[in-house]
Amino acid sequence: MATGRKIPSRKAATAVKRRKPVAKRVTREPEAVNVDEIKDAVPEAAGAAARAAGAAADAAAAAAGGGESARGEASAAAAAAGDELNALRGAVGATSRIVLQAASILEEEIAAGIVAAKKVEARFVDVDKLRGADPQEVMQRFRRDAHEVVDILIDLVNVATNSLSGLAQRVVRISEAGVGAAAGAVSGKLRPAAGAVPSLAVPQPLKPGESVQVPLTLENDGDTTTENFRFLCSDLVNASGDRIAGGYVSFLPDALAIAPRSAATVTVTVSAPTGTPTGVYSGIVQATRLEQLRAVLSVRVEQ
Amino acid sequence: MLDRYKAVTMGALMSLLPVKEPRQYLYDLVPLYPQRAAKGLRPGLCIATCGAFGGDPHLAVRSAVALELFHNAFLIHDDVEDGSEFRRGAPTLPAAYGMPIAVNVGDAMNVLSIRPLMENLDALGPKATWRVFAEIEHMARESVEGQAMELGWVRDNVCDLTEADYLRMTLKKTCWYTCIHPCRIGSIVATAGAVEPERFDRFGYYMGAAFQIQDDVLNLVGEEAKYGKEIGGDIQEGKRTLMLIHALGACTAREKERLRRFLAKPRAERPDRDVRWVYSLMRKYDSIEFARRCAKNLAGAALLEFVTAYGDRPASEHKQFVEALVIYMIERDL
Numbered sequence: 333m334a335t336g337r338k339i340p341s342r343k344a345a346t347a348v349k350r351r352k353p354v355a356k357r358v359t360r361e362p363e364a365v366n367v368d369e370i371k372d373a374v375p376e377a378a379g380a381a382a383r384a385a386g387a388a389a390d391a392a393a394a395a396a397g398g399g400e401s402a403r404g405e406a407s408a409a410a411a412a413a414g415d416e417l418n419a420l421r422g423a424v425g426a427t428s429r430i431v432l433q434a435a436s437i438l439e440e441e442i443a444a445g446i447v448a449a450k451k452v453e454a455r456f457v458d459v460d461k462l463r464g465a466d467p468q469e470v471m472q473r474f475r476r477d478a479h480e481v482v483d484i485l486i487d488l489v490n491v492a493t494n495s496l497s498g499l500a501q502r503v504v505r506i507s508e509a510g511v512g513a514a515a516g517a518v519s520g521k522l523r524p525a526a527g528a529v530p531s532l533a534v535p536q537p538l539k540p541g542e543s544v545q546v547p548l549t550l551e552n553d554g555d556t557t558t559e560n561f562r563f564l565c566s567d568l569v570n571a572s573g574d575r576i577a578g579g580y581v582s583f584l585p586d587a588l589a590i591a592p593r594s595a596a597t598v599t600v601t602v603s604a605p606t607g608t609p610t611g612v613y614s615g616i617v618q619a620t621r622l623e624q625l626r627a628v629l630s631v632r633v634e635q
Numbered sequence: 636m637l638d639r640y641k642a643v644t645m646g647a648l649m650s651l652l653p654v655k656e657p658r659q660y661l662y663d664l665v666p667l668y669p670q671r672a673a674k675g676l677r678p679g680l681c682i683a684t685c686g687a688f689g690g691d692p693h694l695a696v697r698s699a700v701a702l703e704l705f706h707n708a709f710l711i712h713d714d715v716e717d718g719s720e721f722r723r724g725a726p727t728l729p730a731a732y733g734m735p736i737a738v739n740v741g742d743a744m745n746v747l748s749i750r751p752l753m754e755n756l757d758a759l760g761p762k763a764t765w766r767v768f769a770e771i772e773h774m775a776r777e778s779v780e781g782q783a784m785e786l787g788w789v790r791d792n793v794c795d796l797t798e799a800d801y802l803r804m805t806l807k808k809t810c811w812y813t814c815i816h817p818c819r820i821g822s823i824v825a826t827a828g829a830v831e832p833e834r835f836d837r838f839g840y841y842m843g844a845a846f847q848i849q850d851d852v853l854n855l856v857g858e859e860a861k862y863g864k865e866i867g868g869d870i871q872e873g874k875r876t877l878m879l880i881h882a883l884g885a886c887t888a889r890e891k892e893r894l895r896r897f898l899a900k901p902r903a904e905r906p907d908r909d910v911r912w913v914y915s916l917m918r919k920y921d922s923i924e925f926a927r928r929c930a931k932n933l934a935g936a937a938l939l940e941f942v943t944a945y946g947d948r949p950a951s952e953h954k955q956f957v958e959a960l961v962i963y964m965i966e967r968d969l
Contacts, residue, residue, distance in 0.1 A: 429798075430929040434802050434840060437802050438840050441807070
């Protein structure tokens with residue numbers, strides 16, 4: 333695929349997939365580290381500080397049960413440890429540069445690692461489905477010798493992938509060079525050929541006069557924020573030449589930019605006007621400013 | 636408590652070992668490292684977190700065994716890669732048995748760690764078993780990536796590193812598998828993932844980084860008998876510790892060039908007098924004191940994050956154990 337313009341980052345890549353539950357990424361600034369503040373805010377920590385000072389352990393332990401009176405006892409207990417707490421305060425001090433740096437690095441690494449791992453897990457594995465389909469086989473295979481475990485895991489992935497109706501084939505990774513490929517697919521067989529346009533199939537059929545929403549998660553694996561882009565959609569056409577006008581496909585939010593190593597969700601709404609004939613309708617979804625970000629959207633209309 | 640956790644873990648680990656040949660060159664060697672004076676921090680955190688979150692601590696033992704086996708496999712391979720001679724007060728496996736045997740024992744420990752994870756299936760069910768697998772996969776991958784970063788720095792004699800580089804390497808090499816994942820796995824076992832494991836990330840990172848920096852400080856100022864490894868071994872090895880990175884950033888251009896030349900030599904060609912010079916350079920620029928302060932700050936941050944991660948749990952001996960660990964770090968006299 334030719335690229336009209338480059339993605340800002342060398343490594344920038346955007347993946348599109350049907351949305352599975354996305355790992356919650358809690359972003360917050362590290363708070364000041366001050367033993368007194370901890371002591372005042374939370375009874376358990378007051379207990380910790382008190383025990384660290386070797387004082388009033390019983391009262392602090394009682395405080396761990398919660399409640400205002402207990403909290404008061406804990407605070408008193410911790411206060412009784414006066415000098416020792418001051419020493420601790422001196423040791424831990426206020427928020428240091430190293431803690432701030434560490435917090436920042438952790439956020440980056442989590443965005444790059446854990447979230448991706450969870451998405452792979454969510455994308456490929458529905459263990460309940462596996463078990464429901466053939467529990468004995470899975471259980472027996474799972475118990476076999478250790479050297480088989482890698483094969484078993486790959487089997488799990490493959491079975492799960494099949495059971496999810498080729499969901500992986502709808503995964504798009506678009507590189508700077510504009511080469512489309514399935515992202516995260518464990519099995520190479522699932523990868524479409526370079527340049528192939530992936531399919532984004534709406535899983536459930538649609539009746540004329542109704543609409544369906546499909547959440548999509550967009551991932552920016554690059555190091556810089558993407559340009560602000562919007563989605564466009566061509567008319568959807570079935571094999572008989574019937575059409576659903578592109579205006580019946582909408583995207584929310586309408587425009588967005590994705591921060592580096594983070595994800596955003598776009599809700600795609602597809603409506604079938606009254607009187608739409610039965611059939612599978614397909615059209616091209618295209619992002620502005622990211623020419624290589626495109627896919628075939630398909631939806632089945634049933635009466 | 637730590638001893639109790641360790642005893643339970645070691646019992647399960649020993650029962651896992653095949654009773655068959657080859658013993659002399661494999662199975663007899665597998666428990667050597669775990670049986671030495673190890674703290675058992677990782678299984679302890681895993682089991683304690685499980686208990687603190689209302690789970691049956693025994694259900695976390697298989698995962699704890701896997702963590703301990705992975706950890707010791709890392710140590711063996713680490714000793715091979717670093718050419719270390721002592722570990723926990725005794726000769727390292729490669730020093731005592733040779734590198735090929737040591738590498739194979741490490742491989743065996745990695746393989747053996749898979750079975751207890753498979754055996755989680757009956758007790759935890761498929762969902763939690765899979766989640767624990769996913770945690771272990773991430774943990775192992777991060778560890779080897781962190782190790783690769785550090786080995787690469789030594790190999791290419793990288794001398795322009797920053798604190799951020801060090802923190803990232805430590806997160807990847809040490810913290811995920813030493814603290815973060817043990818806590819996460821413990822909570823998954825206890826709650827089947829109902830408690831978001833992300834709540835342990837900062838706590839585990841700060842605690843793990845504090846431990847690592849403290850460990851590196853002890854490598855310079857500790858007593859060899861108590862520390863169990865060669866004092867100053869990290870300098871000899873050219874390990875990019877926070878102290879070394881700080882000294883490289885603080886010293887004069889001339890000193891930096893001498894330091895760079897020292898680090899460019901193979902380990903065996905780094906004379907003791909040069910090792911002592913590097914140590915004196917760290918003293919001169921307060922690099923050791925700087926690392927101590929960083930460790931204290933991180934330990935303090937871990938205390939705050941303990942409140943976030945465990946604060947809503949009822950009092951229990953398990954919760955108290957984790958709490959005591961953090962307090963120990965703050966109070967630890969380096």
